Amino acid sequence: MTSPEERLAEIGLEVPAVAKPVAAYVPAVASGDLVFTSGQLPMRDGELMVTGKVGGEVSAEEATLCAQQCALNAIAAVKSVVGDLSRITQVVKVVAFVASTPDFTGQPQVANGASELLGTVFGDAGVHARSAVGVPVLPLDSPVEVEIVVRVAG
Incomplete structure (x- = not known):
């Protein structure tokens, strides 16, 4: 098994280095057998992709590529807490925020960038519940x- x-x-x-927080929070926190990540932006080498x-x-x-990078950064945040990604038994929930124009309605397809990566990386354990939400603006003008x-x- 890989x-x-x-x-x-x-x-x-x-798995990249954990993205540095842009405000007063930590990248991820464990509570019982769950790990919650903070919102991850599409940072690559310390800069937003677009x-x-x-x-x-x-x-x-x-x-969609940005959503994939966000998921990759979320994986890094989880790894910083649990050490070994093989300990992940289930991706429970994914929330994708998409800063979009008022007429854009493809938020679910954008979020697939994250969902598909998690499925590839974790197989059956990567099947999750999800929300894809359109918003007017995100931190640092991230999309x-x-x-x-x-x-x-354990």
Whole structure:
């Protein structure tokens, strides 16, 4: 059986360093057998991948890649708390916020960038409940923000 990190490597990705918080919070916190991440932005090498509104300056395709990066950053945040990603037994919930123009209605497709990555990395344990929400603005003018909740084995 391959590890989550090996499955990431198979698709050309790796767990990044934990993104530094942009305000007064921590990237993730454990409570019992659950780990909750803070909202993760599409930070790569310390910078947002793109800025702007989906349906305006940011295409749906770019936003989907941003959602994938957000999920990757969420995985890093979870790993910083649990140490070994193989301890994740279930991705329980994903919430994707999409800063979009008023006429953009493709938030669920954008959120698939995160959901599909989690499914690839965690297999059956990556099947989750999800909300995809359109919002007028996100921190730093990010087009996407994703938070996850996972269950871990003791």
